[in-house]
Amino acid sequence: MSTTASTTEATAGTATPSNAEVVEHDTSHVFHSWSAQAKLAPVAIRTGRGVMVEDYDGNEYLDLSSMLVNVNIGHQHPRVVEAIQRQAAELTTVAPAHANATRARAAELILDHAPEGFNKVFFTNGGADANENAIRMARLHTGRDKVLTTYRSYHGNTGAAIVATGDWRRVPNEYATGHVHFFGPYTYRSEFWAENEQQEGERALRHLERVIQSEGPESIAAILLETIPGTAGIMVPPPGYLAGVRELADRYGIILILDEVMAGFGRAGEWFAFDAFNVRPDLITFAKGVNSGYVPLGGVIISDEIAAAFDERVFPGGLTYSGHPLACASAAASIEAMEDEGIIENARRVGEEVIGPGLRSLAERFDVIGEVRGRGVFWAVEFVADAETREPVSAEFMGALKKAVLERGALPFTSENRLHFVPPCVITDDEARRGISIVADALAAVTA
Known part of the structure; x- marks a missing residue:
């Protein structure tokens, strides 16, 4: 060294x-x-x-x-550091109930890279509470309880997010209810005796459908997946798998949440990792790369249909630091730098x-x-x-x-x-x- x-x-x-x-x-x-x-x-x-x-x-x-x-x-990164310093000189914090130009700008820039039909962002402090609130939105929107996630996954260290997680960290923390796990595709260590990616994707989808049918589709609020599982092993999904999950979710009236906390904002070579897989989720969670953690920030990007469910109905969730101006300033500067600098x-x-x-x-x-x-x-x-x-x-x-x-x-x-x-x-x-x-x-x- x-x-x-x-x-x-x-x-x-x-x-x-x-x-x-x-x-x-x-x-x-x-x-x-x-x-x-x-x-x-x-x-x-x-x-x-x-x-x-x-x-x-x-x-x-x-x-x-x-x-x-x-x-x-x-x-x-000098542009991000300068943006935080400039915002700190103007306003260091503001309650989430108030409007703030920096928060609005960050939301607009994030939505610029989301699919059509997404026009609202709910800001959180990080990825765990982004997933926590996405689960809450899906349950309230559908009136159902269960959330399906894979065993090879990590979704954060808060009440529902850690139980949605599949790895060993879930086991000593299983206090939340309504969580069901299944096996996602992993061709190298196939649970389905697959010999190639095509078989792995097809058999993993069949396995997921049988889990849905066995649990009762009418009880399932959401399927929550990391687009590319990160901590669990960076397992790029086989061609057609995520599109197949989307089809199953549509068939059974289930919300599809894609966790882009680790894979999003350039990590997988796309603004969102799902951009490479021909799939559109209903809710998108993000954190990490949106501002590289310069100030803690995460969020849920909400489809218009789900956002509209709370036009007249109160959303029962919030955080003191939701849309913190220093965090949002760093996110806006990060996205602008990513755009300008390729x-x-x-x-x-x-x-x-x-x-x-x-x-x-x-x-x-x-x-x-x-x-x-x-x-x-x-x-x-x-x-x-x-x-x-x-x-x-x-x-x-x-x-x-x-x-x-x-x-x-x-x-x-x-x-x-x-x-x-x-x-x-x-x-x-x-x-x-x-x-x-x-x-x-x-x-x-x-x-x-």
């Missing part, structure tokens, strides 16, 4: 603390999410620019994680021309790679101990790989037996090649 000289904090006039000092203060007083607190070993991050971040000792890292797969526009197009192109081919070349070189899959700047490399049985590698292997990538100057995102290659959408070809080279060197070290 590259290093630079330690700097001083100009504003405070004191020396920059060391990594060790920051980590000590952090772990002594900050309770970390999804962690056993006694086993914490966080990387200390002081600042960043573009796809690079820097720690307190002056070490620089290529951010292949986009933090939590959300810094789509890159770190410290950032979505860059994500699509670099995925097709550099990242995809580069990762597939690693698969040819390393037997431990079982599959490479993804779109845009949204890729997963799945590791197996045995190519024939597809047995996942051990936690020890993944720990060693994560450590090796970090030692070579990059921040990795790992989950179970996978490395997710998910840099900011602004990554250049050379930076992407450097990231792939770092992963290759790390793999060579841990497999030697």
